Amino acid sequence: MFAFARNTITLGRSASRVAPNVRSLAAFQQTADKHTLVLVRHGESTWNLENKFTGWYDCPLSPKGEEEVVEAGRQIKAAGIVPSVAFTSMQKRAIKTLQGCLEETDLMWLPTTKAWELNERHYGALQGLDKQETVDKHGKDQVLIWRRSYDIPPPTVDKSSPHHPSNDPRYADQDFPEEWTESLKTTLERVTPYYEKNIVPELKAGKDVIIAAHGNSLRALVKHLDDIGEDVIAELNIPTGTPLIYELDDDLKPIPQEGAIAPLSGRYLGDQDAIRARIEGVKNQTK
Numbered sequence: 001m002f003a004f005a006r007n008t009i010t011l012g013r014s015a016s017r018v019a020p021n022v023r024s025l026a027a028f029q030q031t032a033d034k035h036t037l038v039l040v041r042h043g044e045s046t047w048n049l050e051n052k053f054t055g056w057y058d059c060p061l062s063p064k065g066e067e068e069v070v071e072a073g074r075q076i077k078a079a080g081i082v083p084s085v086a087f088t089s090m091q092k093r094a095i096k097t098l099q100g101c102l103e104e105t106d107l108m109w110l111p112t113t114k115a116w117e118l119n120e121r122h123y124g125a126l127q128g129l130d131k132q133e134t135v136d137k138h139g140k141d142q143v144l145i146w147r148r149s150y151d152i153p154p155p156t157v158d159k160s161s162p163h164h165p166s167n168d169p170r171y172a173d174q175d176f177p178e179e180w181t182e183s184l185k186t187t188l189e190r191v192t193p194y195y196e197k198n199i200v201p202e203l204k205a206g207k208d209v210i211i212a213a214h215g216n217s218l219r220a221l222v223k224h225l226d227d228i229g230e231d232v233i234a235e236l237n238i239p240t241g242t243p244l245i246y247e248l249d250d251d252l253k254p255i256p257q258e259g260a261i262a263p264l265s266g267r268y269l270g271d272q273d274a275i276r277a278r279i280e281g282v283k284n285q286t287k
């Protein structure tokens with residue numbers, strides 16, 4: 001089943017609020033009602049460009065990343081999507097990405113929440129290392145396990161490391177273990193409860209939501225939304241600066257979208273060949 005046209009859905013929502021004599025029509029349309037969730041991985045960052053493990057390091061967008069986020073905003077606007085509430089991480093590459101999208105859609109005023117739970121996965125002792133040099137030193141297979149296994153985290157950092165969050169004032173209100181790193185599993189264990197507690201109520205209230213976040217925090221979120229298995233999620237890479245549109249039914253289950261790239265049921269906006277090439281590019285950072 002594919003999504004209904006957007007204006008049909010809008011009619012459905014208002015119809016369900018009006019007269020009892022259109023209740024049967026409203027009941028039908030209620031089943032087609034949907035909630036739009038826009039996910040955007042940040043545009044290319046300077047450390048993506050330098051091919052370094054980034055995690056919670058707060059690097060900016062590269063010049064190409066700045067262009068990607070403007071284009072992402074234009075695509076959201078061209079698709080007729082008008083989010084009414086926004087979420088992002090505590091990291092400037094995602095914050096700037098959100099701002100770029102909101103600027104292009106003339107929605108800079110949108111209520112926005114920044115949450116560390118939407119941060120990139122912390123890459124432990126790999127943060128700051130060149131990805132290809134790490135392959136040369138530890139082997140491709142080991143690095144792939146650190147990058148894409150579900151529950152095997154990279155080596156930890158302790159509080160003596162500048163990469164430990166206890167040394168960053170933006171996390172002063174949080175307690176992190178002495179030895180810190182994250183796998184996709186532990187990333188999911190903070191992304192999913194945050195989504196359920198803070199974002200689901202907005203969707204249920206009828207608001208369309210935009211989230212600008214990161215490759216691995218979004219992998220965790222789509223794993224949850226699409227119920228993707230641990231083996232399959234290992235193969236999933238999310239391209240930079242490319243809006244990924246989920247339409248959710250009234251139970252907030254994804255409605256499969258035409259043109260979606262499996263295993264996702266959301267669809268990417270933009271040139272599909274270019275998007276597939278970008279996905280390959282993320283995969284090939286550690287050849």
Ligand SMILES: O=C(O)[C@@H](CO)OP(=O)(O)O
Nearest residue numbers: 052053054055120147215
């Ligand atoms: O370095 C990182 O933080 C992430 C995203 O850029 O990399 P990877 O795709 O290797 O998980």
